[in-house]
Amino acid sequence: MAIEINNLVQTRIPTEYGEFVLHYFSNSLDSKEHIAFVFGAVTDKAQVPVRIHSECFTGDVLGSRRCDCGEQLDRALQLISEHGFGVLIYLRQEGRGIGLLKKLQAYNLQDQGMDTVDANIHLGHLADEREYSIAALMLENLQIKSIELITNNPNKIDQMKLLGVNVDKRIAIEIESNCDNFSYLRTKAHKMDHLFARDEINKS
Numbered sequence: 215m216a217i218e219i220n221n222l223v224q225t226r227i228p229t230e231y232g233e234f235v236l237h238y239f240s241n242s243l244d245s246k247e248h249i250a251f252v253f254g255a256v257t258d259k260a261q262v263p264v265r266i267h268s269e270c271f272t273g274d275v276l277g278s279r280r281c282d283c284g285e286q287l288d289r290a291l292q293l294i295s296e297h298g299f300g301v302l303i304y305l306r307q308e309g310r311g312i313g314l315l316k317k318l319q320a321y322n323l324q325d326q327g328m329d330t331v332d333a334n335i336h337l338g339h340l341a342d343e344r345e346y347s348i349a350a351l352m353l354e355n356l357q358i359k360s361i362e363l364i365t366n367n368p369n370k371i372d373q374m375k376l377l378g379v380n381v382d383k384r385i386a387i388e389i390e391s392n393c394d395n396f397s398y399l400r401t402k403a404h405k406m407d408h409l410f411a412r413d414e415i416n417k418s
Contacts, residue, residue, distance in 0.1 A: 232253060262299065265286075268311075286387055305349060316337050330402075360381070371384060
């Protein structure tokens with residue numbers, strides 16, 4: 215069955231990086247509130263900088279240092295503002311799609327020595343269960359011709375291309391590591407093929 219989405223509300227949101235317009239989408243796949251945060255004019259434009267950001271309550275809201283999510287969210291908004299136009303899509307798929315409860319349980323397993331991938335698998339999930347169909351439909355609704363995807367994750371690029379999105383190039387988004395998220399970043403590089411420029415993250 216085809217997924218249907220509706221762009222129900224658009225409202226002005228002033229931020230430290232300028233004035234964005236928040237688009238609230240409903241959909242026929244789940245009951246979650248997915249949003250697009252749009253800066254400047256993007257209709258009928260090509261090479262639009264786009265960040266597809268999956269919800270991370272602990273990082274985005276609480277400022278957790280266990281990941282780089284909150285800092286990536288902030289940096290993406292800054293990059294979009296500096297470019298003059300762009301979109302941040304915020305998908306409600308917490309913990310790489312396993313939900314907040316399982317994510318917190320995975321944290322405890324990580325404190326016992328597992329990495330993020332092994333912890334998810336131990337709990338009966340895939341390493342990454344995120345899905346991007348709704349994001350592709352949101353970009354179509356916004357009438358964007360092609361995007362420059364702000365990501366370190368080549369799998370996200372591949373998935374968006376399979377969904378029919380024209381991805382012109384990747385924009386890297388690297389955050390300085392700390393003692394709490396270093397092993398998390400190393401796992402993303404070694405087990406999930408994320409792209410990092412820093413040798414200390416990439417080396418075995």
